[in-house]
Structures are given as structure tokens and as C-alpha cells.
Amino acid sequence: MDYTAAQSGFRQQHNMRLRNSSVDRPDGSQLFDDTSAAVPGPEGAYRNQQAGPQAEGLPGHSFLSDPMSNLAVAYGSSLASQGREMVDKNLDRFIPISKLKYYFAVDTVYVGKKLGILVFPYMHKNWEVNYQQDIPVAPRFDVNAPDLYIPTMGFITYILVAGLALGTQNRFSPELLGVQASSALVWLIMEVLAVLLSLYLVTVNTDLTTIDLLAFSGYKYVGMIVGIVAGLLFGRPAYYLSLLWCCAAIFVFMIRTLRLKLLSEAAAEGKLVRGTRNQLRMYLTMSIAAAQPIFMYWLTYHLIR
Amino acid sequence: MAFTLYTLIQTTILCTNAIAVLHEERFLSRISRGVDQGVGGFGDDPGVKVQTLNLIRSVRTVMRGG
Numbered sequence: 060m061d062y063t064a065a066q067s068g069f070r071q072q073h074n075m076r077l078r079n080s081s082v083d084r085p086d087g088s089q090l091f092d093d094t095s096a097a098v099p100g101p102e103g104a105y106r107n108q109q110a111g112p113q114a115e116g117l118p119g120h121s122f123l124s125d126p127m128s129n130l131a132v133a134y135g136s137s138l139a140s141q142g143r144e145m146v147d148k149n150l151d152r153f154i155p156i157s158k159l160k161y162y163f164a165v166d167t168v169y170v171g172k173k174l175g176i177l178v179f180p181y182m183h184k185n186w187e188v189n190y191q192q193d194i195p196v197a198p199r200f201d202v203n204a205p206d207l208y209i210p211t212m213g214f215i216t217y218i219l220v221a222g223l224a225l226g227t228q229n230r231f232s233p234e235l236l237g238v239q240a241s242s243a244l245v246w247l248i249m250e251v252l253a254v255l256l257s258l259y260l261v262t263v264n265t266d267l268t269t270i271d272l273l274a275f276s277g278y279k280y281v282g283m284i285v286g287i288v289a290g291l292l293f294g295r296p297a298y299y300l301s302l303l304w305c306c307a308a309i310f311v312f313m314i315r316t317l318r319l320k321l322l323s324e325a326a327a328e329g330k331l332v333r334g335t336r337n338q339l340r341m342y343l344t345m346s347i348a349a350a351q352p353i354f355m356y357w358l359t360y361h362l363i364r
Numbered sequence: 365m366a367f368t369l370y371t372l373i374q375t376t377i378l379c380t381n382a383i384a385v386l387h388e389e390r391f392l393s394r395i396s397r398g399v400d401q402g403v404g405g406f407g408d409d410p411g412v413k414v415q416t417l418n419l420i421r422s423v424r425t426v427m428r429g430g
Contacts, residue, residue, distance in 0.1 A: 238366050245367040260415045339412070 162207035210277020224362040290363040306352035313348035384427040
């Protein structure tokens with residue numbers, strides 16, 4: 060009903076405009092007066108209709124009932140859903156989104172326990188990851204499983220704390236935040252690439268994926284944040300002490316975690332196994348673990364002065 | 365040290381280029397000579413040297429197209 064009334068209203072309006080334009084063309088003001096004196100609703104709706112189907116705030120009833128705008132809305136939404144499908148399909152090829160979801164399946168208890176282990180790994184007894192039919196259990200159910208939540212949050216917090224540290228020393232400017240962020244990101248990427256390269260060269264048969272390595276490399280941000288905060292609150296000696304403690308903790312954590320993944324069964328249990336292969340793997344584990352404190356110091360020493 | 369992502373991209377491109385332009389005769393054959401006459405790599409442990417040479421060869425194949 061509204062539809063037909065509006066339709067007929069439009070046609071009448073159109074005719075009226077044509078007539079008006081042919082008659083009143085030399086006199087613009089009269090044209091304006093005429094049309095504004097007439098029914099303002101459909102006229103405004105007609106004008107807006109010409110402007111585009113996405114007009115809003117119309118006083119009229121003609122927006123959604125017009126077939127043109129219906130068509131346009133339907134077309135636009137189908138285009139949008141097509142676009143989204145294409146993006147999803149192509150994105151899934153490069154970044155495995157379903158696998159990423161596993162790494163973010165954490166809860167508060169897990170995060171609390173994991174942070175505790177990262178800072179004090181000496182009491183933790185069982186470092187093995189539980190499996191469930193070949194798939195590692197989600198981090199929510201197993202403290203030893205790697206996750207990406209803590210590294211991501213740690214990275215962001217590190218940038219914020221770095222900005223805070225620079226601000227307390229009157230060295231802050233907004234570009235420095237970006238510099239810190241990209242610098243830390245580049246070091247992280249280089250470290251992961253270096254570990255991947257060395258794992259390839261030593262031909263270790265392991266089920267460590269790239270994302271696992273990213274997670275392990277991201278755990279050091281926790282220690283860095285603790286060090287910087289201690290340095291800000293209590294001065295340089297506190298910074299050095301807490302950084303030393305966190306470096307030792309990360310070293311032990313990495314060795315105990317990687318030992319199970321990289322070394323063969325016998326060597327992982329602590330027995331001395333001869334052979335160059337195991338020696339090489341041991342060296343690899345030690346160097347990966349030793350790189351963590353170096354990075355921790357490198358990325359934080361310029362923040363505490 | 366202020367590293368940017370652009371620096372990282374530059375570094376990877378330059379390193380890949382360096383691997384691609386290594387001279388076969390003067391350099392690579394000398395290193396491969398000692399390796400090929402060895403085990404042949406069929407054991408379950410090819411060794412670091414064999415792996416590096418494989419890596420270099422595959423990078424060169426991809427970059428040089430043959």
C-alpha cells in the first residue's frame with residue numbers, strides 16, 4: 060500500500076518537476092518555492108533517491124519500499140559476503156586460522172600457573188605435554204602446552220612498559236613506541252628464523268611447529284617486563300637482580316621444555332648418550348636457551364638508565 | 365639498535381641474493397668434493413655439511429631457475 064502510493068507519488072512528482080522545469084526555467088526562485096510549498100516528504104525522498112540508495116533519516120516511507128533500493132541493498136550484501144568468503148579462503152592458505160585458535164584456548168588458571176612456572180621453574184616436576192590421540196591437548200587442560208596468549212600480551216605490555224620507562228626519563232615521543240615495537244618484532248622474527256634454520260640443518264625429527272617456536276620465543280617478554288618494572292620502581296640494582304633471576308629462570312625453562320622435544324628419548328631422561336648426533340642436539344638446545352637471556356638483556360638495557 | 369621491518373626484508377633479500385650468486389667452480393665444487401665421496405647420505409643422519417649444501421643448491425635452483 061505504501062509502495063503503490065509512493066510509486067504513484069513519485070510519478071506525479073516527476074511529472075510535476077518536468078512541467079515546472081519547462082515552464083519556470085528562467086525563474087529559479089519560483090521553481091524552488093513551488094516545490095518546497097508542495098508536499099515536502101516525497102520530494103525530499105525523491106531527491107535523496109537520486110543521490111543514492113543509502114540515504115538515511117528520511118522523513119518519508121519510501122526508502123525501503125522502493126524496488127531500486129531493495130535491489131541495491133541485496134546486491135551490496137551479496138557482494139560483501141562474496142568478498143568475505145574470498146578473503147577467508149585466501150587468508151586460510153597463508154595463516155592457518157584454525158590452528159591458531161588452539162593456541163589461544165587458555166583460561167585464567169592456566170595463565171597464572173604458566174606465569175609462575177616462567178618465573179620459578181625449579182619446583183615443576185612433570186614437563187611432558189599430554190597428548191590425546193596424536194593431538195596435543197589444548198593449553199586449558201595442560202600447563203606444559205605452549206600458547207600464544209602470554210607471548211602476545213607480553214609483547215604488547217613490553218611496548219607499553221618501554222614507553223613508560225622512556226617517559227619517566229623524559230625521552231619519550233610517540234614515534235619511539237613504533238620504533239621499539241618494530242625493533243622487538245624484528246628480533247623475534249630473526250630468532251624464530253634462526254632456530255628454524257638450525258633445526259633444519261641438524262635434521263631433528265620433531266613435532267615442533269613454527270608457531271610453537273614463536274610461542275617459546277615469546278615467553279621471554281614476561282621476564283623482561285618484570286625486570287623493567289623492578290628497575291623503574293627500585294632503581295638499577297633491582298633491575299639487574301630481577302633480570303638475572305628471570306634470565307636464569309627462562310634458561311632452565313627452555314632447557315627443560317626443549318629437552319623433551321629435541322633430544323631422543325634416552326638422552327632426554329638424563330642418561331649420557333654418546334654420538335655426534337646427540338651432542339649436536341644438546342648444543343642446539345643449549346644455544347637456543349642461552350640466546351634468550353642475551354635477547355632479554357639486549358632489548359631492555361637501554362630503557363633503564 | 366633500531367631495526368625496522370624494512371631492514372629485515374632488505375637483509376633477507378640480500379642474503380638470498382648472496383647465496384644465488386655464489387660461483388660454482390671456484391667455491392661450491394671445492395666444498396662438495398669432500399662431501400659427495402662420503403657416505404652418500406643414505407643413513408638416517410645426513411650431517412650438517414650435506415644439509416647446508418642441499419639448502420644452497422635448492423635456493424640456487426629456485427632463484428636461478430635451473
